[in-house]
Amino acid sequence: MPLDVILEILVWLPAKSALRFKCVCKEWYNLINTPLFAILHVNKSLKPDSRHNRILLCDANFSISIVDDLYDPLKWIKLNWPKDTITNKLDIIYIVGSCNGLVCFEVTIRQNWTNDTTRFHNKVRCFLICNPTTRTFKSILPCSETKWTNDRISYGFGYDSKHNDYKIVGTRSCWRVDDGERHVFIYSLKTDLWSSPTPFTHVSTERRCWTNIKSVAILVNEMLHYLVSLVTEGRINEYKIARFDVVSEKWRDDLRLPVQVNGYVGVGNLDGRLYLHVGEYLIKSSDIWMMEEYGSWNKMFHLPKAVYKLLPIALSKDGSHRLFIHDDYDNTVELFWYDQRDNTRIPFKLKRSGRSGLYKLCIASLVAIPGGCSLTELQQLEKGAY
Template structure:
């Protein structure tokens, strides 16, 4: 097969493969070494995703016994599930690739999962992490199109390169100004990826701050959060989301039922309050400009904060409400 396709121009082969569905690509990977190498590259994967826009799909995980050793990932459109040894949570999603976190042999570990190809790559961390769970992030190096995974814990951090298949470990002495890694001082309330940067929303001494990791430079940076409104001193952060290619923070006012604020970062350290709204259903996830809500009847809806429109996502599960309250259910839109 390799000899038969050797005379095809590379650009024509690339264009043909980009137009093929995922199931066909999986077969082609087994028929030609050159095609296998091409299909596995992050650049090809990103180009294929852009050319093959499919309708939004729901990914629901951890509907079941959260004490089980494996996490069922349910891709609703295909009506099937896939089990992963030790994995408990989906941390993030970038261009068709998911990052999962869990424990194997009492040590924290993570894995990359492509639901389209059903491929899984377990990433064992540089040193066993037993007592605390690190904060993970998944993104793309815009200079090399390399998928990378980053984590931080106390005063240590590390970044994994899919291209190199190796970790680079940071120590406290590597930083001129140490980021807020101390887990006893900071709590993470959400995260998001945008344009080569990963953002974590942290609360430090009851003040919101944002920690940024740049995948190209492999550097951390701390950014100030929104100023606290003196009229509403009791506000806590629920999570981060993307709005019009900007990072945004979702806040909830403690003593005002169902009242929420969304703050958008105009530039590093400068925030603008975009909207204040009310929502009685529980907010369990964010997707671009939309919030994912679960009602008392265990139905999933999306609410677009830009258009103020609500849409039923066509999914209902009797355990969604209970598990959303306990924090054991995650919902992603692909």
């Protein structure tokens, strides 16, 4: 059978099956290990009708757990991180973002402001770029050019298709329009270096200060999206979405929200589309606005539940159900598929203990991490095997 035909067949396999098929013969091993195969497999996985596995991750109890198949939720599996990465119980793990099957984590350590043991701030220890499917990792030290703490910086993780590069983007959480700058620091996985491109100059001349509401940026269409607010006299009177282009490394024009917000608002990514979660605090329901075509909003779903207790995670493949997290503020989390056609909920039961954390969805892929290694390889390196 011609090699191109074999390639076309193999990219339809789930990632775990493709990994097992590497043992068939040397030809298949070399084929599945190529960057071309990884790219084709990712493109197939990202299609709406793809049956490839989707992975659910949770950062809680200072560790990361995963569910390998969203449609076969047997149990949570704890990822075995490199031993020298997380060594202190004060270390906290945050999911920065995921892209093409790679996931970026921020590892921070709590430190005292002064001698007062009751006051802490977070300092970034390192970043981890991980492929949960191949169990490979790369540890990245934070940028040495900045003294920002975790409390004053927002991070994002994205893919630059033009240069086939993955990037970590850090930007200040607060900026004034009149000073014309939003300082940015960027890590390139391809070059393994941090850089600081030219600051962005805003077109407005109004003397106003915008604050980023979330510490993590949302990646859609190779742009990082930041929900920002304008605070005047202690009150929020305007929202918008700031955008950073991962490819050109420049700020783009801001996006306006499709509706006036008088209460809660959240922003996120549902299978590659930007969404807004909007509701009023005194009304026990909320709406999901989705961006059908980039820049065009459409109100898609109405949720009959207190807005601040629900977090959308993913769309089902057939488009009929929605996965949400229900947080009762008592260290318990309920996951369920919600079907708005008949207002029913399908429980998503998993064997799990411990407090709740942040949930993130990613695809299963075979994308390689330049300079990365598996835990087994790391242990062999420590023993001097190489």
